[in-house]
Amino acid sequence: MKLNRMYSFLKADIDEIEKELEVAIESESLLLQEASLHLLQAGGKRIRPVFVLLSAKFGQYDINIVKNVAVALELMHMASLVHDDVIDDAELRRGKPTIKAQWDNRIAMYTGDYIFARALEYMTSIKVPEAHQILSHTLVELCKGEIAQIEDKYRFDQNLRNYLLRIKRKTALLIAVSCQLGAISSGAPEEIHRRLYRFGYNVGMSFQITDDILDLTASEEELGKPAGSDLWQGNITLPILYAMENPDLKSKIERVTEYTTPDEMKEVISSILATDAIDRSHELSRRYLDRALKDLEHLPYNRVKKSLKNIANYIGKRKY
């Protein structure tokens, strides 16, 4: 099933959010407008807005209120991608040149800042103080995750705990909070918004592990960037950590730098694929996914629950 078929009853609302995203990044500065639009049109799954809307269905759903949270969270995600590409020195995202590649690092930095400030503007329409506290804590954690990613680059002696904390901060928390804030902004009870937070966290962990697997197993066409980009940039992901349990492979992997040639990288990747690293990574991703599905069991029965279940399954098992 295609992703957007899983929440077809939300189509009109999702379309409205897509339009609002374009309004949000409008700017009298041509440079800013172009850079932001470039990012927006590169697409993306809009997972966070979808989770915001679905979670809001557990309370008094009002698209005019919840829309602002959905737009804010997608904008924050976009802003973090722009800054992320600066850190990773990434040339391509979703098959298109990154802002830092098409313009430069400084433009990318301020485009990110601008999109982020616009996100905050949207959030101010939500009058529940708790929502803002949750979000600001998440943002602090997100930054810590980004800094950790810089500090941990090419640090081949890191452990599973480092990795899990990093992806929690970098990915899972914002998805968790998308679910939670959707529910809070529609006045859903605490028990439900906490449960949705857990669900989002577990889906987010599963999602990121799958992403890290695909970086090694998918083709350049599917990824929109060269395979093995993570390792090239020094990001030590789960499959790489597992593969390094083999001492010979470890010393091979430790020799990777940003100057490793594409042919050398292909060789390293096939050595990793020859181990059980991918299978074990899938297993851990699956475990988070199972937990997410279990979290859903505790929620009231409605058609939304089915959508969340389908999306979670899709995200945890997607091929690219």
Add this chain to the structure above:
Amino acid sequence: MKLNRMYSFLKADIDEIEKELEVAIESESLLLQEASLHLLQAGGKRIRPVFVLLSAKFGQYDINIVKNVAVALELMHMASLVHDDVIDDAELRRGKPTIKAQWDNRIAMYTGDYIFARALEYMTSIKVPEAHQILSHTLVELCKGEIAQIEDKYRFDQNLRNYLLRIKRKTALLIAVSCQLGAISSGAPEEIHRRLYRFGYNVGMSFQITDDILDLTASEEELGKPAGSDLWQGNITLPILYAMENPDLKSKIERVTEYTTPDEMKEVISSILATDAIDRSHELSRRYLDRALKDLEHLPYNRVKKSLKNIANYIGKRKY
């Protein structure tokens, strides 16, 4: 009179804020901690916290509430400085290497993001929705100002309007909002917090124009960076705009690039100083200062008003 003598009755509270700033930037990441502390210890006048506290005196002053606003606004100012130094490729700030010089642009970007996220955390303790709306609008404007500064670099055909809008966005608004939010967070009536906003805006404009004058007239020791840095970086400030009204001087100024040598720059600066550009700039700064002082007349009489007046005069007329 020294600046901190103008609000000596606030000394205990200012000390508390200084301590809180150190707490705010604590981080388990050594890198983040060092970079932020480096910035904090470089000092600064802490003008924004002082304005927050003084303005709060027009309402029900509670240091435990208003402290959070003061810390948040100083942190936001610090975060914007870090990103600003990336844009300007600045090596020195207040006589110390910038974060981007001592570490690199990427660390500077995330240190800024982190400090900013921490600022948001402090702000969430304020439960007045209006305060958050005002702040988020200001942040959007601040980003527009930063982007305009990039777009306008070495654009010698810009006019006074471009310049005034840029310094409004880059400097004056955050000072205006420091005053306004101090008042709002202590429950001061609308008439007063709007007046304090106007006061802060006018002081901020006067402050930035004075800053731009000093960049040409003060010594390298006083500035903590080479004189003429603005022009070197392509930032066309008020005295430069005035000086370019002379066609011969204009063509000389237009030849400035980042590769201009220190000797050549000295020559350009003395040509500018030989015109009435500095006097006219002082005149405009003075006009904003007068407006600020006029704004104060409409406020209730208390000792705070005298402090604000002294600080405004100090800021508008300071020598470095």
